[in-house]
Amino acid sequence: MKKIEGGVCAPQGFQASGVNAKIKNLKITKKDCALVYSEAPATAAGAFTTNVVKAPPVAWTEGVAIRGACRAVFINSGNANACTGSRGLSDVQAIAEKLSGELGISITEVGVLSTGVIGVPLPMDRISDGLHGCVAALSPGGNADAAHAIMTTDTVPKEYAVEVALSSGPVRLGAMAKGSGMIAPNLATMIVVMTTDARIEAEVIQQLLRECVGVSFNCICVDNDMSTSDAVVVMANGLAGNTPLLPGTADYEAFAAAFRALCVEVAQALVRDGEGATKFVEIRVNGARTDEDAKTIARSIAHSQLCKTAFFGEDANWGRIACAAGYSGVRFPQERLCISLGDLEVVHEGLPTGFDEAAASTIMKAKDIFIDVSIGDGAGSAVFWTSDLSHDYVSINADYRT
Amino acid sequence: MKKIEGGVCAPQGFQASGVNAKIKNLKITKKDCALVYSEAPATAAGAFTTNVVKAPPVAWTEGVAIRGACRAVFINSGNANACTGSRGLSDVQAIAEKLSGELGISITEVGVLSTGVIGVPLPMDRISDGLHGCVAALSPGGNADAAHAIMTTDTVPKEYAVEVALSSGPVRLGAMAKGSGMIAPNLATMIVVMTTDARIEAEVIQQLLRECVGVSFNCICVDNDMSTSDAVVVMANGLAGNTPLLPGTADYEAFAAAFRALCVEVAQALVRDGEGATKFVEIRVNGARTDEDAKTIARSIAHSQLCKTAFFGEDANWGRIACAAGYSGVRFPQERLCISLGDLEVVHEGLPTGFDEAAASTIMKAKDIFIDVSIGDGAGSAVFWTSDLSHDYVSINADYRT
Numbered sequence: 001m002k003k004i005e006g007g008v009c010a011p012q013g014f015q016a017s018g019v020n021a022k023i024k025n026l027k028i029t030k031k032d033c034a035l036v037y038s039e040a041p042a043t044a045a046g047a048f049t050t051n052v053v054k055a056p057p058v059a060w061t062e063g064v065a066i067r068g069a070c071r072a073v074f075i076n077s078g079n080a081n082a083c084t085g086s087r088g089l090s091d092v093q094a095i096a097e098k099l100s101g102e103l104g105i106s107i108t109e110v111g112v113l114s115t116g117v118i119g120v121p122l123p124m125d126r127i128s129d130g131l132h133g134c135v136a137a138l139s140p141g142g143n144a145d146a147a148h149a150i151m152t153t154d155t156v157p158k159e160y161a162v163e164v165a166l167s168s169g170p171v172r173l174g175a176m177a178k179g180s181g182m183i184a185p186n187l188a189t190m191i192v193v194m195t196t197d198a199r200i201e202a203e204v205i206q207q208l209l210r211e212c213v214g215v216s217f218n219c220i221c222v223d224n225d226m227s228t229s230d231a232v233v234v235m236a237n238g239l240a241g242n243t244p245l246l247p248g249t250a251d252y253e254a255f256a257a258a259f260r261a262l263c264v265e266v267a268q269a270l271v272r273d274g275e276g277a278t279k280f281v282e283i284r285v286n287g288a289r290t291d292e293d294a295k296t297i298a299r300s301i302a303h304s305q306l307c308k309t310a311f312f313g314e315d316a317n318w319g320r321i322a323c324a325a326g327y328s329g330v331r332f333p334q335e336r337l338c339i340s341l342g343d344l345e346v347v348h349e350g351l352p353t354g355f356d357e358a359a360a361s362t363i364m365k366a367k368d369i370f371i372d373v374s375i376g377d378g379a380g381s382a383v384f385w386t387s388d389l390s391h392d393y394v395s396i397n398a399d400y401r402t
Numbered sequence: 403m404k405k406i407e408g409g410v411c412a413p414q415g416f417q418a419s420g421v422n423a424k425i426k427n428l429k430i431t432k433k434d435c436a437l438v439y440s441e442a443p444a445t446a447a448g449a450f451t452t453n454v455v456k457a458p459p460v461a462w463t464e465g466v467a468i469r470g471a472c473r474a475v476f477i478n479s480g481n482a483n484a485c486t487g488s489r490g491l492s493d494v495q496a497i498a499e500k501l502s503g504e505l506g507i508s509i510t511e512v513g514v515l516s517t518g519v520i521g522v523p524l525p526m527d528r529i530s531d532g533l534h535g536c537v538a539a540l541s542p543g544g545n546a547d548a549a550h551a552i553m554t555t556d557t558v559p560k561e562y563a564v565e566v567a568l569s570s571g572p573v574r575l576g577a578m579a580k581g582s583g584m585i586a587p588n589l590a591t592m593i594v595v596m597t598t599d600a601r602i603e604a605e606v607i608q609q610l611l612r613e614c615v616g617v618s619f620n621c622i623c624v625d626n627d628m629s630t631s632d633a634v635v636v637m638a639n640g641l642a643g644n645t646p647l648l649p650g651t652a653d654y655e656a657f658a659a660a661f662r663a664l665c666v667e668v669a670q671a672l673v674r675d676g677e678g679a680t681k682f683v684e685i686r687v688n689g690a691r692t693d694e695d696a697k698t699i700a701r702s703i704a705h706s707q708l709c710k711t712a713f714f715g716e717d718a719n720w721g722r723i724a725c726a727a728g729y730s731g732v733r734f735p736q737e738r739l740c741i742s743l744g745d746l747e748v749v750h751e752g753l754p755t756g757f758d759e760a761a762a763s764t765i766m767k768a769k770d771i772f773i774d775v776s777i778g779d780g781a782g783s784a785v786f787w788t789s790d791l792s793h794d795y796v797s798i799n800a801d802y803r804t
Binding site for chain 1: 451452453454455456484485486487520521630707708711712714715717720721724725727728729732733734736737739749752753754791792793795796797799800
């Protein structure tokens with residue numbers, strides 16, 4: 001597996017575009033409509049927010065993913081089309097219908113996603129201009145424009161691609177993402193579009209996506225607020241010509257490893273670009289009875305406001321880490337708890353080690369902090385990524401809407 | 403029921419004291435050791451942190467409460483005696499033994515609680531001075547000294563008392579508390595001591611305490627970090643001479659209402675004194691299938707960092723409230739969701755009402771904000787209290803330990 005350029009257009013037969021259509025208001029000059037298109041039919045998979053307050057585009061695109069075929073995904077920023085009721089859903093259908101006509105594909109193969117302010121109907125005239133412009137601008141080099149167009153409070157565009165050698169030759173995977181951690185303007189939207197030219201059945205890639213989401217997008221935290229619009233959509237057009245990938249084969253394992261690595265890379269990028277984030281913190285838990293228990297403990301630490309403010313303060317506050325592990329809901333013997341910050345063990349079998357504060361301070365002052373928590377109760381392990389809770393986080397979110 | 407003065411000493415036969423013993427360090431001049439003592443044997447109840455990393459004093463005092471008899475509670479601030487292993491537990495036993503001797507009561511009737519820095523053994527010589535001083539200073543008017551002595555980052559002492567008329571005459575209830583919401587220095591300690599001169603069996607008051615904690619201390623949130631030391635201890639010495647209170651009687655109902663009101667008053671005081679809090683927010687959820695579902699939704703809103711920063715920003719951000727309700731884990735039809743800020747309905751049946759922003763702004767600028775969320779799915783209801791997430795919260799917690 002090697003990293004390559006090209007984002008969502010890196011795999012064969014994918015085109016993309018991004019244009020400005022002034023979706024949020026007439027003063028907007030940044031690109032705000034994006035389209036990713038596969039020249040050939042593509043199988044599809046998706047993972048979506050479980051929030052019961054679900055934006056109409058998510059409901060629509062979930063239906064597309066369930067059918068297992070998708071050739072185009074249109075995304076606008078500036079307006080989330082959320083809390084817009086039946087009008088919101090008919091607007092999504094109108095977008096899918098128009099794209100279906102312009103691209104000459106079935107309406108059931110068109111995904112539609114939106115991010116931005118909520119409770120405001122889409123400006124459908126400008127959306128029409130945007131999607132028409134996106135179709136006209138489609139190109140095999142349009143990936144960067146698309147990655148820019150979906151940004152909201154993101155400070156950097158996020159696109160990645162890898163190539164992996166299978167027995168039949170190389171296949172490629174690409175991805176673009178938006179989201180400042182789990183959160184973003186108003187409603188914390190994370191949108192990820194992944195492309196590949198591998199041949200893989202919809203059920204197979206759906207299962208793979210489910211597994212990979214569990215160790216990537218479900219293992220990150222900026223503020224634990226789950227959006228009404230979170231979505232990951234995958235398209236696989238098969239143009240690499242490999243034998244369809246099936247679990248249990250070496251080719252599948254190679255592809256799955258690349259797919260998982262791409263998901264983890266994108267997930268980590270979302271945390272690094274978290275709103276107000278000054279730290280990237282990796283929390284590794286081992287020795288739990290099960291992997292699920294380990295994840296619960298890691299999540300509890302990652303979500304703790306007290307831990308996150310301590311990270312911001314560069315304070316080696318092992319007590320808060322022990323405390324958050326303790327209230328996670330997982331029962332474990334506290335007299336076996338060990339905690340290390342980087343290479344420095346700060347708690348050994350439930351008691352502070354009397355560590356060197358200067359050494360701890362050096363570790364906490366780094367941009368990337370690694371925390372190991374050992375429970376001594378089994379073989380379960382998990383990794384979680386989180387950011388710190390800073391003054392900028394409060395500032396960004398205290399006055400977003402007004 | 404009427405409010406009265408006297409805190410934990412308001413009920414007959416209770417004495418208290420608070421002295422300075424320089425527990426945290428030799429520069430401390432504030433009172434930091436407190437004692438509450440009942441002149442007569444008292445039944446007891448308790449509610450304690452469920453954190454598996456539990457401080458030795460909590461483990462000890464939980465044992466006292468389980469036995470159902472307690473005549474004295476000693477509390478020090480400045481050192482939590484947490485993460486101190488077997489030494490921590492033997493220190494607690496030594497304190498209980500010494501108090502038992504000085505007060506002439508059984509060691510099993512002595513509760514011991516600690517709050518402050520963690521991972522540091524108690525300075526037992528100064529603790530000895532403190533508890534000796536507390537015993538010498540015991541008086542029926544010592545309640546204010548005791549309430550001061552248990553403060554850490556609290557900005558105000560918290561003590562309350564009420565009198566309620568039973569058929570046999572008045573009984574009194576008193577309380578003192580420390581804690582800035584669920585949190586406080588290092589480890590978010592909430593300590594509450596309640597006293598009453600009512601006659602009530604240990605099992606009955608234990609059950610009543612459990613019910614009342616469920617609608618008071620378990621319904622508040624400053625930052626969702628559960629301490630290793632949270633504890634509520636109740637002593638009932640029976641000196642009011644009433645017939646023992648039994649559920650199903652009018653006297654019991656009157657007492658229970660007063661007990662519940664006292665718990666709610668103390669819980670709200672903890673939120674109002676939350677670290678960095680500028681707002682007090684009451685979240686009322688109704689129309690859920692069950693009370694438990696309603697509580698889950700209310701808790702989800704109360705814990706949302708995005709909602710809490712919006713409260714700080716005085717932003718009528720109904721979208722974040724709808725979103726937090728949506729991801730609570732409770733399934734409900736989003737098209738029935740209604741949200742009001744004060745008297746102003748901002749979401750009606752899933753859609754924004756197009757409310758007057760100026761009116762909403764006036765409501766959000768108040769110190770106390772009331773939010774009603776209606777799910778339209780049943781008769782379950784709940785109330786939760788929370789504070790906002792401010793710059794001061796980040797400042798206070800980013801550099802506590804160092």
